[in-house]
Amino acid sequence: MLLITLPSLTLDNDINVLIISSVKAGKAAPLATYFDKQIELKIDALQVDYTTVSARQAELILGTFFRKYPPYRFEYIYKGGSGNLLYRTGSYYTGEDHYQVYVLMHRRADKRVVIHSLQFRKA
Numbered sequence: 001m002l003l004i005t006l007p008s009l010t011l012d013n014d015i016n017v018l019i020i021s022s023v024k025a026g027k028a029a030p031l032a033t034y035f036d037k038q039i040e041l042k043i044d045a046l047q048v049d050y051t052t053v054s055a056r057q058a059e060l061i062l063g064t065f066f067r068k069y070p071p072y073r074f075e076y077i078y079k080g081g082s083g084n085l086l087y088r089t090g091s092y093y094t095g096e097d098h099y100q101v102y103v104l105m106h107r108r109a110d111k112r113v114v115i116h117s118l119q120f121r122k123a
Contacts, residue, residue, distance in 0.1 A: 015113045016079070016088070019103060020068070023074045023092060031074035031115070032059035034105075040117035045069055058118070065120065069094040074101070086113065091123070098123040 015034060022031035042049050043065050045061040053061070073093040080087055104117035121123035 015086075015105065016076075019088065020074065020076065023101070024071055026071045028059050028063035029118065031062065032056075034115050035059065035118075036106075036114040036116050039115060040104075040119075041052055042119040042121065044099070044120060044122040051110070062118070067076075069097060084108075092120060 018030060018034060022028070032055060034055065035058055037055055038052045039055060039058050040051055041053050041058045041061060043061065045068065046061065046065055048061055048065075050058075071092060072095055074090060076088060076090045078089045084107040086105040086107070088101075088103040088105075090103075092099040092101050099120040100123050101118040102117065103115060105113050105115050107113050
């Protein structure tokens with residue numbers, strides 16, 4: 001039983017490390033490799049509110065956000081999940097602003113974890 005659960009823990013840990021490192025560094029490209037083909041993207045600072053946007057467009061928009069509002073600090077607040085759904089909340093700080101970050105992910109049938117929704121909400 002232990003051997004069956006370890007791979008999924010590794011996958012979950014990989015995505016956690018990637019999210020933290022990408023957001024802390026203000027790098028959209030590494031994070032975008034885990035975007036689903038279409039994602040929900042909401043970024044208050046850019047007045048972006050898409051229920052569906054392509055992964056490529058989301059990457060470009062997120063890159064713009066990081067350039068305009070470079071990270072000062074990012075930290076996870078809460079990690080949870082149920083079944084194939086995983087979610088994370090965090091706090092993103094720029095020099096002057098603070099955003100609540102919401103990430104909703106799902107584990108596909110092939111066990112790959114993909115980001116389905118990404119939100120940066122002004123706190």
